[in-house]
Amino acid sequence: MTKIVIIGGVAGGASAAARARRVSETAEIIMLERGEFVSFANCGLPYHISGEIESRDALLLQTPESFKSRFNVDVRVLNEVLTIDRQAKQLTIRNLATNETYQESYDKLLLSPGASPIKPPLPGIDSHFVHSLRNIPDMDKILSTLMLHKPKHATVVGGGFIGLEMVEALRHVGLEVSLLELADQVMGPVDLEMANMLHQKLVDNDVDLRLKTGLAAITECPIQLTESDNTDDYDKPASPHFHLQLALSDNTTLATDLVILAIGVKPETSLASACGLELGKLGGIRVDDEMRTSDADIYAVGDAIETADFVTGHPTLIPLAGPANRQGRLAADNMLGANIKYRATQGTAICKLFDMAIASTGLNEKTLLKKAIPFEKIYVHTASHASYYPGAHPITLKLLFSPDNGTILGAQAAGLDGVDKRIDVLAVAQRAGMTVYDLADLELTYAPPFGSARDVVNQAGMVAANVLLGDEQICHTQDFVNLSANQIIVDIRNPGELTTAGAIDGAINMPLPQLRDRLNELPKDKELLVFCQVGLRGHVAYRMLTQHGFKVRNLTGGYKTFQMVNAHF
Amino acid sequence: MTKIVIIGGVAGGASAAARARRVSETAEIIMLERGEFVSFANCGLPYHISGEIESRDALLLQTPESFKSRFNVDVRVLNEVLTIDRQAKQLTIRNLATNETYQESYDKLLLSPGASPIKPPLPGIDSHFVHSLRNIPDMDKILSTLMLHKPKHATVVGGGFIGLEMVEALRHVGLEVSLLELADQVMGPVDLEMANMLHQKLVDNDVDLRLKTGLAAITECPIQLTESDNTDDYDKPASPHFHLQLALSDNTTLATDLVILAIGVKPETSLASACGLELGKLGGIRVDDEMRTSDADIYAVGDAIETADFVTGHPTLIPLAGPANRQGRLAADNMLGANIKYRATQGTAICKLFDMAIASTGLNEKTLLKKAIPFEKIYVHTASHASYYPGAHPITLKLLFSPDNGTILGAQAAGLDGVDKRIDVLAVAQRAGMTVYDLADLELTYAPPFGSARDVVNQAGMVAANVLLGDEQICHTQDFVNLSANQIIVDIRNPGELTTAGAIDGAINMPLPQLRDRLNELPKDKELLVFCQVGLRGHVAYRMLTQHGFKVRNLTGGYKTFQMVNAHF
Structure with a gap:
């Protein structure tokens, strides 16, 4: 009979306790939680403050009693572990209700202490407000x-x-x-x-x-x-x-x-470091891919640990609920004899902000630059579903990919509708090792209320594939700064769009429908930096102009991306 | 200079024309359309009838004029091709406006005639109503x-x-x-x-x-x-x-x-068969994976052709807009010298019905049975996003997978919200060759308004993996019919649920929270068919009971699936 003690009763800890019982009816399972609550919906807290989640009880997903009756787990809230004696495999615990201290032994120990809000030592930081x-x-x-x-x-x-x-x-x-x-x-x-x-x-x-x-x-x-x-x-x-x-x-x-x-969180490692468990360079508890710490009988999961980044394999801190839950489940299996490997973390995440959502998966451009990983990027702006059906909203999608083989490095999307879906699709594609070529061929659900025959993700894949295949050379907003004498900017939007959306100083305006007839007005000895509103017509112009012998690049994401890059707040 | 003639100006044909021009500025491109309109939103037609799409013009995505000015494509509406002379590579065309007949040659010909509604020869079928x-x-x-x-x-x-x-x-x-x-x-x-x-x-x-x-x-x-x-x-x-x-x-x-x-459509093959192109057994135009017909200079795309099914590789008819668009694009590339292969079709599709959506990808159970492909199936019913956040609705997901290796064979989902996202995720996973084990590990966007830390798809993957690993044996609703004397049905829901949701005749009710204490009331020499409302608690009971020496199977999808199977309309 294995005796499992779990420190921390939210996300990872609670998942581990439930899973451990399903795996073993005979294991003794104790879950220690310093706070008053276990398995509460921490992601829901802001929405109860806003009143959107009306009932506070809705946030309390499980109680010690429900854990006991369903999973036969001995849940002890208001029980704080003071020390871990790894030699004796024994914990010293304080019951915060009675202030009594007691000992508890373990065969396998799981640390799921989470992360704590960073509180800088500023004057007045302890104010009640x-x-x-x-x-x-x-x-x-x-x-x-x-x-x-x-x-x-x-x-x-x-x-x-x-x-x-x-x-x-x-x-x-x-x-x-x-x-x-x-x-x-x-x-x-x-x-x-x-x-x-x-x-x-x-x-x-x-x-x-x-x-x-x-x-x-x-x-x-x-x-x-x-x-x-x-x-x-x-x-x-x-x-x-x-x-x-x-x-x-x-x-x-x-x-x-x-x-x-809300300036961030840091892994809760006080217990782990006090008992001499190895920490990683980022300050999280170091675990192997079976969630085992440097002590073979102690596992750790959730916000407190470092995991491998999916793209680089390097250690990373990802304080997210989804990974914590999966790690907890897997650690339970492994504490009970399995050898299941955790797969690296992409950090897929989403945030609602008023009526907008923003989401991402994989690495961002900042990180790719910092780690000197070669990448190319494209932008797509297109409707969340068929634009002729009511309720369509633009989605802005940024796709980062390997210039060598088209592997997906990361993706970011924002908009009022359908952002979660697109990043989910891209997260699956990335995890599967798909390339941008594969994205172009994805067969996604389509009916006018839900998508387009050529979905945002398909479009992004096509644009990226064009770049990789050399069917299009793109430029970026920063290329518009400090133009050389050998470059001119060509705005191929219709004149009305310049008035409504804005224009770029120094650009020649030559609308796409006139372009084929006005080629003689453009110089062949200069590089034409072509742009439209979102990049789509710019591609048509690119194809036309290059075949007529011009040197051309198309601004990926068009004027809309130009505006995003140049916005100042 | 290649002369490309395209027959049919919607979906596949229009995509091909636009792509062909992007690939080649010098090609001569003629698009012939029998009807009055090109590139209209055929998927939007019912929604203009309902009034949800207010403007009829919103359905007209391109006009012959816009095709001409942007793509330099010679679009001829109301021009019907009467015959194809493959030897001479020449078409006979009737201008329906003038009733004149004329000839047009081609180097490469693309057939994109679509499919036509089946009209059975019933008495009165030609009524104006x-x-x-x-x-x-x-x-x-x-x-x-x-x-x-x-x-x-x-x-x-x-x-x-x-x-x-x-x-x-x-x-x-x-x-x-x-x-x-x-x-x-x-x-x-x-x-x-x-x-x-x-x-x-x-x-x-x-x-x-x-x-x-x-x-x-x-x-x-x-x-x-x-x-x-x-x-x-x-x-x-x-x-x-x-x-x-x-x-x-x-x-x-x-x-x-x-x-x-609206009893279905049949491929429009009259022109193709009249000029001797090979048809497939299902009645569609036969093409290779480069969209080439049995004539090396004639390509065909869209609803009129047979493509390979993703799972079986067998020919199939998939009259959907997404594949038609991709095929058109690819055929254009190939007519202009490329050799791009079309990848098989999963048939991913979705339909809105009032406030509900239903979607699917891959093969369904009926087809798997017909083709004698071994499969297992599980059901999951869970909330479209965190149930404590307003607006969550149940999603019902059916997952079909290989009992040998967990390969995804097909998936179906229905509900009021988030159905498109889940089938998209599963369609990508299927195309990537992922297994149900991979589904359990997918890292999807999570915040309470968008999903759950353990998403519907994760849950389905976990349930299916449990089945494959032997961690759970499941049964299906049909196993409840004609029970043997060695089987009993155990309903582990709370008594209140039986009253509100309904009960199954002959089942013993033993609520999960009491189960561990009442094991002695259950026979060890009989097989226990356990069920709860959706299958989740049934899994907990299964794990508990088997470890105590009982023979058990858990009803996948629980009482909710039982009701779906037994509903009569």
């Missing part, structure tokens, strides 16, 4: 602050998944919101020009977006109640109003009532 | 009948894609609708139990569904105008009211005002 959001008590505290103190303005620090979801949630309940982000973009997994779509969406929703701006210090300031406060606010809280004065990295200040810290 | 829907004039005729004759009741004959879309369109504009279908189910690409979800949806939307019922004869009957007609209907049409009396295959009659014939 500064919150993180990792668990149910965090959420409860934010909700209670909203209810009791009726803040009018909130500042979210950090523009990752949780930061953006909290921005939306707080706007949803009517607060003014400032968003501080130290980097030049929100949503690190995508590249800047894609993030610019989010920046625009934030601005459109009256979010005070401050990029390249960090939080330096927080000061609590009592508010002077004014006469109008007294008359307007009949439901006045008992506690005095506070507000916060934030000092920012650009030496400005910002008055706010509430701060949400 | 009997319509097909293949093109813009057909649509215009239906719309004009609706407007002029104000029918109150329509009968759709045939429950395929167009039949179902027309049922919905006609209900949408307020008509009573009867649907006749000769088979025991609508939507042939899916299996009966999946189609039962459509049958239910039709009934719920007050459609008079008549399965196993064919049309035998049509009689036009003048209507006596009543007094109330005269007073109520101020906008009376000039023509007299008619109605139709339909004689049905079950010897009943049905009074209706309008018939839509």
Whole structure:
């Protein structure tokens, strides 16, 4: 009879416990959770704050009792592991309810402690009006602050998944919101020009977006109640109003009532490192592909570990629910004698921001550049379903691929509809080792309400294949900067489009329908950088012009990508 | 300079013309279209009839003029090819506008004639009130009948894609609708139990569904105008009211005002067979994998041809827009000297029916049985996204796979949301040669509004992998019929569920939370057929019981699949 002890009762830990019982009816399974709740929907927390998920109970997926009755798992909430004695295979545990300390032995131990919000040591960071959001008590505290103190303005620090979801949630309940982000973009997994779509969406929703701006210090300031406060606010809280004065990295200040810290998470490794388990260079627990740590009887899963990146094979930190669940299941199998290998992580992820979604899989351009991995990129902008059927919205898709063989390196998409589907399709294709040639041939569901006979993904595959086959040479927005004397820009859109969408200084306008008849107006000794609105007509022009002896490149993604790249926030 | 002539100006033909010009600026390209329109959105026709697509012009994607100006293609509408002289490589063409006949030579010829609606030689079939829907004039005729004759009741004959879309369109504009279908189910690409979800949806939307019922004869009957007609209907049409009396295959009659014939299409092969091109056994034009017919200078694409089925490699007829477009593009390449191979067709397809979608890829169970291909099947019913986030709807997914190695043979899904995404994911996985083991490991986008940490497809993969690995033995609804004395059925749902969802006669009810404590009530010498609502808890029970020495099988898909199989319409 194997005795399995699991530290951490959410995502990975809970998956492991349930799976372990299904594998072995005889194993003794103990799940220790420092907090009050197990298996809660941590991804749902922002949506209960926004009120979209009405019932708090909906977030509590399992209880200790349901785990016991269905899986015969001994779940102990409010039990914190203090030390791991690897020699004796024994844990010292504190029951936080009784404050008693006790010992528990294990045959196999699973660490699923997760990651904790990064809390920089700034002046004032411990104010009651500064919150993180990792668990149910965090959420409860934010909700209670909203209810009791009726803040009018909130500042979210950090523009990752949780930061953006909290921005939306707080706007949803009517607060003014400032968003501080130290980097030049929100949503690190995508590249800047894609993030610019989010920046625009934030601005459109009256979010005070401050990029390249960090939080330096927080000061609590009592508010002077004014006469109008007294008359307007009949439901006045008992506690005095506070507000916060934030000092920012650009030496400005910002008055706010509430701060949400969402600048990222770091793997919870205190227990692991205290007992001498190896950590990786990125600060996560090191595991092999069977989720085993440097101690053969201790496994680790979830946000606390480093896994292999799908593209590079290098260690990476991917704090996402899907991988955590799969790792937990697999670790349970392996603790009970199997030897199942975890396959590397692509980091497929998605974020909703107001009516928009942005999603990605694989590596982004920033990372490819940093790791000096050769790549080519193309952009496609096309409708989420047949444009003649109501409700179609443009999807912007960026595809990164190997210039050698067309292997998919990464993909990013944004839009109001169908973004999840396209990145899912690309994530499967990438995992299967498909190339851009394969993408062109994918047979996807098509009826006007759902897609197009030539889907976004098919189109992206065709464009990329054209590039690889030499059927099209493309250029990028940066090629439009500092043109040489031997280059001219040719805008082949119709004149009306220049007025409505905007134009590029110095470009010659020669609409595609006239191009074939006006070839003599174009120089053959110069390189023509051709562009249209999204890149499609530019390809037609490219094919026409090259066959007539011109030197041409087509701007991938057209003017729409040009605008995304050149947007400033 | 190659002279390419294309017969047929929609989907495949139009794609080929545009691609041919992109490949070769010097080719002479002529596109002949018998009808008045090229490159129209044939998949959108039912949605203009319903009024959902408001503008008729939205369906006209290209015009002869736009083809000329962008692609320098000589488009000749209302030009019908009468004969193909393969020896002389010459066509005889009639200009339907002038009734003149002329000759045109070709170097390479592409046939893209499509398929035509099957019109059985029934008495009365030529009535003005009997319509097909293949093109813009057909649509215009239906719309004009609706407007002029104000029918109150329509009968759709045939429950395929167009039949179902027309049922919905006609209900949408307020008509009573009867649907006749000769088979025991609508939507042939899916299996009966999946189609039962459509049958239910039709009934719920007050459609008079008549399965196993064919049309035998049509009689036009003048209507006596009543007094109330005269007073109520101020906008009376000039023509007299008619109605139709339909004689049905079950010897009943049905009074209706309008018939839509949608019993299927047959490849348009008259030109091809007249000039001696080889046809396949299914009646389509035979082509090789480069889309070349038995004449090396004649290619054919689209609904008129037979392609290879992805799973079996056998010839198949797949009249779908996506494959037609890809074939057209590829044929253009090959006519201009390339040797690109078409990859076999999975037949991925989707249909919207009211608020539901149903989709499939690969082979269905009926076909696997007919072709004696070994398979196993599992069902999953789970939410389209995190169930705690608003707007989640159940998806029913049927997965067919090889019992030998887990290769994906086919998949079908139905539900209100996210059906297209799941079948797309499975279509990519199937094309990539992935197995059910791979499905379990797919890394898909997850945030509560879009999916689940363990997506429908992941779950299906896990269930199927369990079956293949012997971690679970499953049974199917038919195993519940004629139980032997050595079998008992164990319903492990909570008693409340039996009341709300329904129960199975003769099953013992022993709720899962009590199971571990009541094992002594179950016999070890009999086989226990265990079931829950959707199959998930049944798996937990299976694992528990087998490890305690019981012989067990779990009903895949649980009571929900049982109901789907046993539904009668």
